[in-house]
Amino acid sequence: MPSPTTEPLIEFDRVDKSFGDLKVLDELSFRVDPGERVTLIGPSGSGKTTILRLLMTLERVTPKADPERDGGVVWLEGEPYSHMEKRGRLVPANEQWLRRRRSRVGMVFQQFNLFPNMKVLRNVTEAQVHVAGRSKEEAEAKALDLLDLVGLAEKTGEYPSRLSGGQQQRVAIARALAMDPDVLLLDEVTSALDPELVADVLAVLRDVAGSTSITMLCVTHEMGFARDVSDRVMMFDGGRIVEQGPPEAMFSEPQEARTQDFLRAVLAE
Amino acid sequence: MQTGWSNATVREIFPAMWDGFLVVLQVTLVAGVIAVVLGLLVAVGERNGPAWLRRPLSGAFQFIRNTPLLVQVLIVWTATSLYVNPDWSAFAVGSAVLGVHYASYTSETYRAGIDAIPKGQWEAATALNLPTRRVWGAVVLPQMARRSAAAVGNWIIAMFKEVPTLFVIGVMEMIAEARAFQGQHYTGAVEGYTIAGLLFLAASYPVAVAMRRLEIRLAKSHY
Ligand SMILES: Nc1ncnc2c1ncn2[C@@H]1O[C@H](COP(=O)(O)OP(=O)(O)OP(=O)(O)O)[C@@H](O)[C@H]1O
Numbered sequence: 164m165p166s167p168t169t170e171p172l173i174e175f176d177r178v179d180k181s182f183g184d185l186k187v188l189d190e191l192s193f194r195v196d197p198g199e200r201v202t203l204i205g206p207s208g209s210g211k212t213t214i215l216r217l218l219m220t221l222e223r224v225t226p227k228a229d230p231e232r233d234g235g236v237v238w239l240e241g242e243p244y245s246h247m248e249k250r251g252r253l254v255p256a257n258e259q260w261l262r263r264r265r266s267r268v269g270m271v272f273q274q275f276n277l278f279p280n281m282k283v284l285r286n287v288t289e290a291q292v293h294v295a296g297r298s299k300e301e302a303e304a305k306a307l308d309l310l311d312l313v314g315l316a317e318k319t320g321e322y323p324s325r326l327s328g329g330q331q332q333r334v335a336i337a338r339a340l341a342m343d344p345d346v347l348l349l350d351e352v353t354s355a356l357d358p359e360l361v362a363d364v365l366a367v368l369r370d371v372a373g374s375t376s377i378t379m380l381c382v383t384h385e386m387g388f389a390r391d392v393s394d395r396v397m398m399f400d401g402g403r404i405v406e407q408g409p410p411e412a413m414f415s416e417p418q419e420a421r422t423q424d425f426l427r428a429v430l431a432e
Numbered sequence: 433m434q435t436g437w438s439n440a441t442v443r444e445i446f447p448a449m450w451d452g453f454l455v456v457l458q459v460t461l462v463a464g465v466i467a468v469v470l471g472l473l474v475a476v477g478e479r480n481g482p483a484w485l486r487r488p489l490s491g492a493f494q495f496i497r498n499t500p501l502l503v504q505v506l507i508v509w510t511a512t513s514l515y516v517n518p519d520w521s522a523f524a525v526g527s528a529v530l531g532v533h534y535a536s537y538t539s540e541t542y543r544a545g546i547d548a549i550p551k552g553q554w555e556a557a558t559a560l561n562l563p564t565r566r567v568w569g570a571v572v573l574p575q576m577a578r579r580s581a582a583a584v585g586n587w588i589i590a591m592f593k594e595v596p597t598l599f600v601i602g603v604m605e606m607i608a609e610a611r612a613f614q615g616q617h618y619t620g621a622v623e624g625y626t627i628a629g630l631l632f633l634a635a636s637y638p639v640a641v642a643m644r645r646l647e648i649r650l651a652k653s654h655y
């Protein structure tokens with residue numbers, strides 16, 4: 164694990180998240196170091212997706228009255244992320260602030276969510292051109308590199324509907340990487356795939372993990388993959404961290420009964 | 433007064449009916465552009481506009497959708513000629529009212545098309561940090577257009593067939609032409625109305641078939 168002296172890339176500081184009366188995250192605190200690969204595991208409804216969606220700004224934290232004292236803030240690269248500073252105080256971030264900061268983060272979804280009206284190449288260039296401000300040539304060159312990396316160089320002219328799920332998901336990975344995010348969020352990216360297509364997607368992700376220093380937060384039931392790729396596994400239940408540690412320790416000698424039960428159930432699948 | 437069908441009358445009335453038909457086409461063109469464009473603005477505004485605009489906008493269009501076209505035509509025509517500008521032509525006012533009326537339907541179609549776009553599309557757009565203009569212009573509207581094109585086309589055909597309503601304010605479409613002819617010659621109503629019906633059929637049937645084809649083609653295409 165990276166040394167504790169480095170400044171964390173991501174910090175959740177006593178974050179609350181409720182949907183109506185349902186409290187999904189309860190005073191959740193954790194840090195992720197730059198370049199660290201973290202796998203989030205835990206039973207259904209434990210809040211894993213919510214954590215990633217907060218980081219992608221698809222959800223907002225439930226605000227606290229006094230963030231300076233009580234936290235409830237997500238930090239990214241040492242700056243407030245869920246919040247912004249206004250006259251020396253932390254207030255919930257507005258859309259402009261999020262727009263400025265969220266490009267540091269990229270996400271790959273369970274359902275791929277490619278744009279069906281755009282061919283593969285344009286799926287990967289669209290944000291490069293219109294968000295990162297790259298020229299069309301530059302964006303296409305980068306897209307071709309990435310599509311090559313994910314093994315789809317010959318599919319650039321196809322519409323997504325002509326690709327298999329596994330191919331679509333690899334395009335989605337290329338699309339996220341094209342924006343050069345510091346953090347890549349992966350939410351059960353192989354769960355919607357037919358079993359025979361899972362391996363290719365995981366191979367691409369292993370490749371990305373091996374060849375870049377991108378920080379990864381990954382929700383997955385693929386324990387072999389988690390063991391190979393991650394620096395740390397965090398076990399969640401009820402919006403709290405049950406236990407965490409390096410994958411070898413977590414998978415071979417989990418301390419908590421809930422982790423043991425969960426892993427037994429997952430491995431029995 | 434002559435009763436029964438007369439081919440001589442048909443020949444005599446046809447030029448006037450043809451003029452009326454051209455007026456119908458012109459009204460359809462003007463009102464169609466309004467219905468297609470305004471409906472889109474309303475659908476986007478209801479979803480994306482400032483909060484103060486959304487409620488009044490959808491209220492107004494709900495009202496338009498739920499009152500008869502004929503009443504709207506008469507109210508607006510009377511009001512504009514009394515209080516705004518008596519020189520405005522029946523053609524202009526009638527086309528505008530017809531277009532706005534049908535915008536209230538097309539906006540619903542567009543809205544359904546927008547609502548049918550999976551949430552994941554919006555989320556992917558957010559995750560890529562696409563600017564709002566791109567989200568709509570490059571992601572949402574193209575997908576919506578594909579879903580809505582055939583239905584909006586059908587609204588335009590329906591609108592085309594309602595152009596005769598505008599005869600009540602004196603737009604010289606086919607019904608008005610037939611009545612004018614009859615007023616002068618004391619004959620020709622049956623022939624005139626029949627020609628009107630046939631011209632409507634001749635024009636709308638091929639378009640309806642083309643719309644059906646478009647629908648099938650869109651359903652089959654990869655995107
Ligand atoms: N938009 C929402 N509105 C209401 N409740 C929600 C919403 N999103 C999530 N929840 C609830 O929050 C809880 C945590 O959901 P979350 O999706 O984070 O769990 P998860 O750990 O990802 O579960 P899974 O393994 O099933 O994906 C669940 O009880 C879920 O029903």
Ligand SMILES: [Mg+2]
Nearest residue numbers: 211212213382
């Ligand atoms: Mg989940």
